[in-house]
Amino acid sequence: MKTTGLSAKVFNYLLRPGALLLLLLFLAGYILFPMFKTFETSVTVDGGFSLVHYTKLITSAQYRQPLFNSILLGIYSVLVCGGVGISLAFLLHYFEFPCRSLVDKVLLLPMVMPGVVIVLSFVQLYGESGMITKAIQLFLHLNAAPFKLSGLPGILLIHAYTQYVYFYITVSLAIKHIDYSAVESARNLGASKTRVFFTIILPFLKPAMLAAAAMTFISGAGSFTAPSIIGGGYKVLTTQILLAKTNNYMDIAAMEVTVLTMVSLLFFVVFRFYETRSTFASAVRGSWFQPVAIRSTSVKMLLMSSAVLLIFTILLPILAIVLVSFVPSSIWMTHYFPSGWTLDNYTAVFSSYRKIQPFINSSLMSLAAAVLGLLVALPSSFIIVKSRLKIRWMVEAMVMLPWAVPPSAIAINMINAFSLPSVFSFNQILLGTTMLLPLAYCIKSLPIMVKTVNVSLQNLNPIYLDASKSLGATGLQTFRRIIVPVIFPGIIAGFLLVCIRSLGEYTVSVFLYTVSNKPMSIAMVNGVFEYNMGLAMAYGTILLILSFAISLLITKGLSISIR
Numbered sequence: 001m002k003t004t005g006l007s008a009k010v011f012n013y014l015l016r017p018g019a020l021l022l023l024l025l026f027l028a029g030y031i032l033f034p035m036f037k038t039f040e041t042s043v044t045v046d047g048g049f050s051l052v053h054y055t056k057l058i059t060s061a062q063y064r065q066p067l068f069n070s071i072l073l074g075i076y077s078v079l080v081c082g083g084v085g086i087s088l089a090f091l092l093h094y095f096e097f098p099c100r101s102l103v104d105k106v107l108l109l110p111m112v113m114p115g116v117v118i119v120l121s122f123v124q125l126y127g128e129s130g131m132i133t134k135a136i137q138l139f140l141h142l143n144a145a146p147f148k149l150s151g152l153p154g155i156l157l158i159h160a161y162t163q164y165v166y167f168y169i170t171v172s173l174a175i176k177h178i179d180y181s182a183v184e185s186a187r188n189l190g191a192s193k194t195r196v197f198f199t200i201i202l203p204f205l206k207p208a209m210l211a212a213a214a215m216t217f218i219s220g221a222g223s224f225t226a227p228s229i230i231g232g233g234y235k236v237l238t239t240q241i242l243l244a245k246t247n248n249y250m251d252i253a254a255m256e257v258t259v260l261t262m263v264s265l266l267f268f269v270v271f272r273f274y275e276t277r278s279t280f281a282s283a284v285r286g287s288w289f290q291p292v293a294i295r296s297t298s299v300k301m302l303l304m305s306s307a308v309l310l311i312f313t314i315l316l317p318i319l320a321i322v323l324v325s326f327v328p329s330s331i332w333m334t335h336y337f338p339s340g341w342t343l344d345n346y347t348a349v350f351s352s353y354r355k356i357q358p359f360i361n362s363s364l365m366s367l368a369a370a371v372l373g374l375l376v377a378l379p380s381s382f383i384i385v386k387s388r389l390k391i392r393w394m395v396e397a398m399v400m401l402p403w404a405v406p407p408s409a410i411a412i413n414m415i416n417a418f419s420l421p422s423v424f425s426f427n428q429i430l431l432g433t434t435m436l437l438p439l440a441y442c443i444k445s446l447p448i449m450v451k452t453v454n455v456s457l458q459n460l461n462p463i464y465l466d467a468s469k470s471l472g473a474t475g476l477q478t479f480r481r482i483i484v485p486v487i488f489p490g491i492i493a494g495f496l497l498v499c500i501r502s503l504g505e506y507t508v509s510v511f512l513y514t515v516s517n518k519p520m521s522i523a524m525v526n527g528v529f530e531y532n533m534g535l536a537m538a539y540g541t542i543l544l545i546l547s548f549a550i551s552l553l554i555t556k557g558l559s560i561s562i563r
Helices: 005-014 017-042 052-059 061-094 100-107 115-126 131-139 151-176 180-188 193-221 225-230 237-246 250-277 297-325 344-351 353-386 392-404 407-418 436-458 462-470 475-503 507-512 520-529 533-562
Strands: none
Touching (some): 017 407, 017 436, 052 250, 061 100, 061 151, 061 193, 061 237, 061 297, 115 151, 115 520, 151 193, 151 225, 180 193, 225 237, 237 250, 237 407, 297 533, 344 353, 344 533, 353 392, 353 436, 353 475, 353 520, 353 533, 392 436, 407 436, 407 507, 436 507, 475 533, 507 520, 520 533
16 A cells, blocks of 8 residues: 555665564564473473373373363354354344344443453353252252253353354444345345345355354364353363463473474464455346344344343343352352342452452553553554554564464463573563563553554555655644544543453453462452352452443544444
């Protein structure tokens, strides 16, 4: 893309040899170098090269079974989340669904809820002593709990709640962009509804479904929060990695991380390959797809009932967190249901520096991760979107690589890379310092920041800049009135999105946090295991309020960007 005027000056500044070298050093030093150090650790035994750990993976069921379980969990997550997400996308966007706008917003809530909050709320609702479980047991006069939220079924239930959003968002967008003229043409030529679905609608949706499947598999196979809290005997690689790290078997942990990363990358590449080959373009161009009207009154009533049930199902875990936060922790020692209310849990959080410190730590670290991510994403996006540099593909590959790497792998990579002095740590040991955790947050969320900034820069049309210059505007006026309004809303949305993902991050935190920078996610889990449920849920409620507030800011920023 050719650039002129002020835009060229901006690009030239960002793409100076020194700035470009600094960017490449950062990407290589904090993304590639940690991965290399982990691989090096996995093949080093007594100072020499050895594949003994990989041999154990092949020959020993102790190591092989968690790998098999992780792959199986990823596949099952794709199937379960795909079924839920695709069904909801069709219900809300293929048909005329009542209260579509409200239900659509509610269905997106799990995307902004911290994972650890969701898991703990499910335990409080559906665990063996959970409120819903005990209510059913008492109502049916059962001698034991009717179900247990543990093992593979429990993990999949939580994944279905948290990860269906990948399929729901991508398939919903794909449905909205189906060429309705192609559907009408096929029907006019005598094609049945079934044939139209498989020959026109499904090919339109297939790339979106494959893209969602790739993200869901990586999230499922690399899941840590749910398996570590309710997994029970269902061992996966992520929990085994933490076990090996805790016992100081870093070579074993490095091997398991390398294998998990390779599996995730392999599935990611396979899904991407089929996604690119499945791109479908209609030969007929006309109007966008119009939702199918439902004339049956009984079906409309059924859909209305489904809408109410969906809203209740999504909101119930949120309501449980807030409810329990106002209940004294001692109540849960003797009762299954709330029998008293108090503000003591919130008073304890805000009256003690030791208890409020996790909130301060999470806020500062999420801001640091977002600031650093923006400093890296802005020049990276300029190179990817607005330049013709030959290394553009290399920059894009490096900034997007963390998307295909599970969070537990990112954490172990950081440990292996910065447990010894190196040029990338300024000859210091970063392991055990407060700065390593926000750095890991930044690397984990970097692809999201880059994607968001990319969209902003794609909207920066050079024609606007040339028109401003031809009308006599100065460089400062063009920057203030053209460039900033176009790119700023998207940039701030990406900044806030990184904040919201870092605030409640648990997987990376459990590997890298120290006593001095313990985040809220760790404080929540500690509260649960210390039987201080009310305090844990108070932390959870604070996290939810922050997450929802930031999500509203993101929505506002995006709406301004669209206008």
